Amino acid sequence: MSEQEAIPKKGILRLWRALGPGITTGAADDDPSGVATYSIAGAQFGTHLLWMSWLTWPLMGTVQMMCARIGMVTDMGLAGVFRKKFPRWLVGIASLALLIANVINIGSDLAGMADAANMLGLGSTHLYVVVFGVGIAFAAIRLRYHQIAVVLKWLALVLFAYVATAFIIRPDWSSVLHAAVIPQWPRNHDAWAMVVAILGTTISPYLFYWQAGQEVEEQNAKGRRLMRHHHAVPDEDIAFRRADVALGTLFSNVVMFFIILVAALTLGAHGVTDITTTRQAAEALRPLAGDAAYLLYTVGIIGTGLLAIPTLAGSAAYAFAETFDWTYGLDRKFPQATSFYAVFALAILAGIMMDFLKIDPFKALFWTAVINGLLAPFLLVGVLLVASDRTLMKGQPSSLVSRVCVGITTILMFAAAIGLFVF
Template sequence: MAAALTRRLRMLLRSIGPGIVTGAADDDPSGIATYSIAGAQLGTQLLWTALITWPLMAAVQMMCARIGQVTGRGLSGNLRQRFPRWLLIVFILALLVANTINIAADLAGMADAAEMISGINSHWFEVGFAVLIAGATVKLSYRRIANVLKWLVLVLFAYPITAILVGADWGAVARAALVPHLPHSSGQWSMLVAILGTTISPYLFFWQASSEVEEEKELGRTRLADRKGATTEELEMRRIDVGVGTFFSNLVMFFIILTTAVTLNRHGMTHIETTRQAAAALRPLAGKFAAMLFTIGIVGVGFLAIPTLAGSAAYAFAETFGWREGLNQTMRRARSFYAVFLIATAGAALLSLAGINPVKALFWTAVINGLLAPFLLVTILIIAADTRLMQGQPSPRWEWVLVAVATAAMFGAGVAMFVV
């Protein structure tokens, strides 16, 4: 028994990779803001979504991981093999715009939180964070960046701890989590679209597949022919990695909604304008320590999410236009790849300094992602079922069905948002 447990633990530790980082990046400041708004406005009404989105998100990320593993290409590289170039360009331009706005709102949210901790004007932090993240990404190798991102995952523990500190009626929590409460107004449907869009988000699709390619390059498989195909063990390791990463992501989502529901919503504080306001509102209700944990989580996860957002756009453009790509490349050897990364980050910093409302921007970015994602998922389903592109290793039927369910659910929520 002990030997079997030890063996499984070793497999889990060996499997830690892109799936953990991608899952954690999903709880970026955009996600935190969206989940906070859901909890503040609707209490625990949408708590059940955390249970539903875990298997759906896991299936989507596993499918993207398999595409990267068995084809040796990122998502854009595979879409280019199957679909017209104009369609791919529409996708990547929409991704760049959504990601830039998302980064801007993330920077604003992080800076607000940092100002709350330090008392220093948030504009200094907006510029400082952007320069620090861009500089580190350009200078450091992929392996060092990946290792840093893995450690940043730990900041997400702030949210379950905060939820435990504030206290809750766990019987009522269980009922809200297990009995779905469907939206009945346009505003509530848009909230559901935002939750789906920030949880099953397009930039994560591109990042997951491209990260698999980077992992293989780190193993010395620099040629496309060397990267094609994957062993059963490699696929199983990534399944564990993605499963754990997405579970943790949705666990954090659950506790953020719960924390704001039992504090802000319960005391009538349903209107949140800034991430700093969300954290500050927790202080008199949950204590200074809980509010500080919430704030530190916002800053820490921003450092995790922004390289993922900018990097996914850079990978998408590089694969579409055939540029040299990768965080393992130097700036001199992959100028166009890094140019997209820097344009997204710099453009986001300028938007952030323009004084956008971070919570509104984060929320509506999540809505845009929720409307864009199902169209992209249709193309991913087609790629994943193509035995030629997938080297005779297409996604298993159960995975394909779950991703199809996620696609239908996102289409349905988007339609309901406009029709109800």
């Protein structure tokens, strides 16, 4: 083999090994809240919001890469670097807001998973909320999350059932392309709420903290943190992470596109515009799987929930640990990071308790996305300020293009939030 042939193969092998936090984050983004939100969007508004899928991909990708770069360059998670830039009390408020939003998200995801399992006649929803919640907390504390995520992220591939279903239905692709390319202005309060929800479930606050925190853990796991404490992050490492994030966010947004499309063509086209149950949402997969649509939907919801809930609880634990100088990391054993794991377990426990408040699980999944959409732009302001600070970023700030893109994302999310309250 010639040297010229060996180099590309070596590069491809390194890229494959570098895939990790970005892919996991992209898979976790299509959590039960996301699937529910996209299903409601398609059923209620048809294909009118398909254009958001190509808009959110570069926005989400740039935001996640900016957070990844912060973690790689500073060797700190978001809360840790925020403390270098802002007063501790402000960082504490942001961490508390994140915890509250994540608890609501965890509770909604657990309820959605349990509701999907109950749809198959497998037992009480309350029982499954407890089983899923306790099981996730125990597995994350006792095992290494990275080992779990390697397996769980493949369960998210079940969501490609929506892609297969779309081709089975054979829509008018010219009309679909038109809806995907030509944006339609939201016309009422419900439409604005849906725009906020889609932005919130795609560009989610917990993913900001998670991405940065995972970069720190990656460096620790590879033993690089101390070795390059005074050295710049190699451009090659940043390039590989950029590819990782791009692939993960592409997966997330492709899935979003096809869930909205399939829900529009199966549910909305047949007059089911107000989805209130998991069973109704699962009907979208009937053209592909028939009566097995319920099983397919359940596997997808439970798989993405098992991946997303540790991400939600973990991001809140990262935020609090760095705010209050606790030892932290999912790669550490419980006695080494007791306070970190206490927040992790508390977030899941609080999510379990939400189920006993008799909140409608499917509506909760949607409104969780709205809450994230309202919180995200405030956090993005902080992310942007940190990523632009040459001192904090050790001479490796995010590029001007990235900062402009994240700035546009922030403005769009603030505008959507204003539209929700004005129209």
